[in-house]
Structure formats: C-alpha cells, structure tokens
Amino acid sequence: MLYREAGQFKASYMQDQQIFPIRQDQIGFWAMIAFFFLVVPVIANQYWLQAILIPVLIFSLAALGLNILTGYCGQLSLGSAAFMAVGAFATYNFMLRVDGIPFIAALLLGGLCAAAVGILFGLPSLRIKGFYLAVATLAAQFFIVWVLVKFGWFSNYSTSGVITAQAVTIFGYTFTTPESKYLLTLSIVVVLALLAKNMVRSSTGRKWMAVRDMDVAAEVIGIRLMHTKLQAFAISSFYCGVAGALYAYMYLGTVEPEGFNLDLSFRILFMIIIGGVASILGSFIGAAFIVLLPVFLNIMMHSAIGAFVPANVAANLELIIFGALIIFFLIVEPHGLARLWQLTKEKLRIWPFPH
C-alpha cells in the first residue's frame, strides 16, 4: 500500500536512470543518510561508535571491494586482507615520508598502491580460473604479509613490524573523538559506495558481468578480457586498500602485518557470501552480520545463561550457534541476505493484492 509506484512517471532519461527509480526508495535512502550522518553521532555512545559502527563501515568497504572482483567480475580472491595491508602500510609510509601530505591524499595514494599490487597479482587471472585463481591470490596473501614483516623499511624499522597511525588532520581539524572518526569513515564509505554503485550499473559493470557469466562470449562481443579483469582487480584492491588504511587510522591505531592474515580474508569472503554476491547492499548487510552477530551472541550468552554454564561451554556454544545461523541463512536464501530484502520489496510492491 505504502510501497506503490503507481503514478510515478519518468519524463526524462535522467529520471529513468536514477539509482533509485522508485520514490519511496529515494526517500528511504535520504532518510537513512540523514539518520547516519545527523542522528547517530548524537545518540550513539562511544562503545557503539568505536567498537561497532566504525568496524562495520570499514569491513563493508572491504566487502564491497571483494564484491566488485568476485561478485561482479567472477574472479575468486583470497587476498583481500593482504590488499588491505598494502593500503594501510602505504598510507602510513606516505604520511611518514612526505611532509605535510593531506590525509585524504595519502589515503588515496595508499589505495592506488594497493591497486597496483592488485593488478600484479591479478595477472594470473588471465590464464587460470575459479578455484585455481583462488590459490594464486592465496600467494598474494602470504607473500605480502611476509614482505611487510621481512623488510623493515615498510614499518620504519620497528622491530616487530608494527606501524602506529599518525594523527589525522584535515583543514586544521584533528580527528580524535569517536564522533569525528565515525563521520569521516562514513563519508568516505558513502562516497566510495555510490561510486561503486554507479560503476556496476554502467558499461564498466556490464563488462565485468559479461566476463563473469561467460568469458568466451564476452570476448566474442568485443570485450577485452585482460583489460576488464585487471580493471576489476585494480578497483577491488583500491577499495580494499582504502578499507585497510581506515582500519589502521580510524579504528585500531596500531596494526601489525599478522593482523591482515588469511583469517581476515576468509571473513571478508564470508561477508559477501552471506550478504549477497554481486550486490552493493549485500556488502553492508554481510559485514554487519559477520561483525555484529558474534558480539551479540556473546552479550546474549552472558546475560542469559552466563551464570549457569561454564565459560568454556558458553564460548563454544556461541560459535556453534553462529555457524548454525550461517547454514540456516544459506539454506533459506542461497543468494544472500540482500536477496531477502529484494524479495520483500517485490512482495511489498503488490501488497495487499498479490494477484
């Protein structure tokens, strides 16, 4: 009833090509943006900002990066965490070695470094596909972390290979409070997400999807495979790199190369599988699911049965429930949580007269 598009006419191409063609969606989107930019910083406490919202946003960005590569272009990658590490360490080095470089510039340069490394490790994708490519990107995962530990230059000769984020100052304002860090992270993520959304619905994205669906056919219709695949690797790594830099500068403050291990790459992969492969919204939902659910379960366990069960049992039970829920959602909706939202929308459009 509320969600009905009758009477909404498109009178120009501009209108026809909007991201949200339905007016209710537009209103919803702007309401969400307003809520997250204006209301959340006021009502959320430090815990919510620093421990929940900032990491969810950062992981969403990383998942978005992987989604471009795996979801849209069909190239399976297990190196996302390594590209995050490249972004973090490159940004650190730009901040350290270039006097007076603005943070945003260092961040973008860090992302570009990650993109360059991504292209390098994307080269095997021209020859190998599927699981075999995943193994090749696994090499990136181990190689990059090894290089960062092995060569002291990257961490400014810290004995343990650890880097400490410098203070972030933009136009004379130093980002120290959780609110300001949250807003900066949110702005960067929103801009990059909108860019990604526009990329995937333009010719760039269509080329990716053509390559994903059948690369021989894509080649036949004139899409340059090498160009398209490497472009996806570059853009995906750029997103991961920016996420890595934000992870270091906005979230943890001090990071070690081991923090970007294979485990993290898997978590990002799970985010897009749970959230929805080839879906921008899915990246956000997936990141929220993977980051928040264990925390939620831990809190639930403590308040509900924590006093009656030994801590070992409670801790393992959390993992079991977490795993069971993942399996449950994958059975109920193999295309991810974003698909659930899409189905809901379709139902709503014809509600209350389904026929």
Next chain:
Amino acid sequence: MQFSKTLMLGATVAGLLTTGFAVAQEQYIGLPSYRVGAYAAGGTALYGGWIDYMQMLNQRDGGVGGVKLTWEECETEYNNARGVECYERMKNRGPTGNTVFQPLSTGITYSVLDRVAVDKIPLVTMGYGRTDAADGRVFPWVFPLITTYWSQNTAKIKFIGQQEGGMDKLKGKKIVNLYHDSAYGNETIPVLNAQAERYGFTIVHIPVAHPGNEQQSQWLRIRQERPDWVILRGWGVMNPTAIRTAARTGFPREKIVGVWWSGSEEDVIPAGDAAKGYIAAGFNVAGKNFPVVQEIEKHVYAKNLGNMEDKSRVGSVLYNRGVVHGIITVEAIRKAQEKYGTGKSLTPEQVRWGFENLDIDEARLAELGAEGFLPPLKTSCENHEGSGMVKFQQWDGTRWNVITDWIEADQELVRPMIEASAAAYAAEKGITPRDCSKEM
C-alpha cells in the same frame, strides 16, 4: 550430577554478584579471554588460573582490603577486532570502570595501545606485547611486567653461557635461532645479533613459516650447521613439531632452549618421548607444591567453585601463569589501596599508580605463598618491566623440573635498546616523555 554441580556454581556466582552489588564495594576486572579457536588451550588455562586466584581471595579473605573482586569474561577468539570490542564493552562496567586490561595477545595489545592512554586504563602485558613499553616515561599506561622478549633472550644466552661454563666460553660457539616467521618471532633478532657480537658466538637465524607443522628442511639445515645450541622461538603447533623433528634428525633435545611460549605442557606432551630433556624458559614455574596453589585447591576446588573443568591442569605452566596474573593484579590493587584508601572501589587511574609502584620482594612472595613461584618484582616510573628474571625448566617426560635459580637479564644491553626504540616511537607520535623526578 554434572548439571546439579553447574547449577550450584551458577547460584553461587549469582549470589556473589548480587551481594557485591548490594554492598557496592567491588573492584571490577574485565577479562578478555579466549576459550575457542587455535589458542584455546592457553586461554582456558591462563584465565582459569587467574579467576581461581581471585575466587580464592574472595572466599578466604572476602576480597582485597574489604573490596570484593568481581570479573566478567568477554570472548575475543584471539582476534584483534573482537578484542577491541571487548575492551570498549567492558571499559565502563563496574562501579569505577574496568580496572585493568590484559588481553594475552600481542595483536590485541597493539590494537588497544592508543585507546588506553585516552581512557586512562592500565594495559598489562606479562611476557608479551610491546617490548619498548618497558620505558614508562613514554608509555605511562602500558606495563610489560616481569620480563620482555628482549630481556628473556639475554637471560637465555646467560643460561647457555652457564651451561658452557662461563660467558667467555661462548666464543666460537654456534647458536641457531629457530623462529616463527612473524612479528613475534622476528622481534629478538636484533638483540641476538648484538649479543653475538659481544660474546663472539655465531648466530644463525632460521625462520619457520606459520603454522610450522613441517620443519624437515629447517632441521636438515640445522644438522648441516652443527650448532652447539638451538633457541626455539616457537608458537603453537610449531613447538611439538620442532621437538619431534629434532628427535628424528638426531639433535639432542638437551641443547634446545625454548621461550616461555614454547614451554608449557601443551607444547611437550604432543611430542611424546621425543620431548624428554627439552629445556624452556619461564617467568613462573610449574607444579602444585606452592602454598598459593594449595590454597586455591582448598578454598576453591574443595567447594566446587573452580574454573577449570579438567582439574588435572591445575598446576600446569599456563595455569600457574594465570595465577601469577592474579597475584600481580591484586598486589597492584593492594598497593593502590595503601595510597588511596581501602574499603572502596578504586578507579583504573589509581590502580595504574599501584602497578607503577609495585614492590613484591622475597618476603612478600613468602607471605603470598609464592616463594620461587614468580620472580621478585619492583616497578617504577621509568621501569615498567620490573624484574627481567626467568627460570629454566626441563621436561622429564612427565613433568617440568626447575633446573636453575632466577637468571637475571642483561639490562645493560637491553635497556639502551628499549630506550632508543621508545624514543623513536615518542618522536614519531609527538609524545613528550614524562619527567620521572616529578612523579611521586
């Protein structure tokens, strides 16, 4: 039976908590534990020992200075992001906030390093974490207590020197440093190089890639090198594998010296008979024949309040290390109570003062029933390490036997390196080191 037991335990804990709230005189300690995942064996024993010690004090003395100890666990899974979430979740709990944060993970230590200074919560890392944080002028909120990796390494070389019959005998000897190829493993290379230069021995660094469950090539190389000693700087599954492979290639286990993260029952039992004779360092020793462990058995396990499900692990190296965590944390609270008053909850900032002015001498250790259990400890504004002493234990196939007295670290060598590293950090971050003469 099991069910009724857990029910009883639960009721007691619930009872404790409610009485604690009613009186409101409690000291809240947030425990970022890990009981699942690859390092669960360590996490359960360590946090179990720590909780048991606090439980024992609550049962026996009603807490510390009339203040009941309360605690809450938060599962980190040894994962940095989860650790940060736990830190943020617990930091404002209890009447005065989280007293101290001890994550038992170097990764989580780094992740909260910047936050503790802002939130004014002491971060205590015993035997791990950031080595140069021992310089309390640059890191007022961080306490790598008892001993750091660097200190331990010099103690280890001293031990090898003792075995050879004097430090001058080290000249011309060859030592292999078999290390886990990670930040943790790489950390001691500069110290070893400095010592090799000073004492004239040759050092060969051989990395083992994570997780290290295949070390054939490394040990073949060790056989070619024919070293006099091997230092094992391992982690997790790498340790039993190293010991087993050493046995296969015929390297004597009596010549392998492990760090403290390579020296628990969990590291040697999987290696079976091959581990006989293997030596490892430790800032606490194993065994139950210490009054403090016996008190725990009497006041906690006899009443079925123990945290360990497998009671046979009480008295193991890692369990006892948990007890050491408990002892030092409680001593810091006690010290702070001397200054700020007993019978009330202290703020984390006050407890930080306690950590900075710890003075646990032999006499105090005897009172605590922990003589020889952990080294004496004295911290100050400059020195956040406090001791630097370790003992060496040898595995005889069934248990660890202590084979040395406390061996002191070579502070002369380590301290300037720590200060240089801390100064570099301070310069990078724009921190002005504290003037310790102004601290009281």
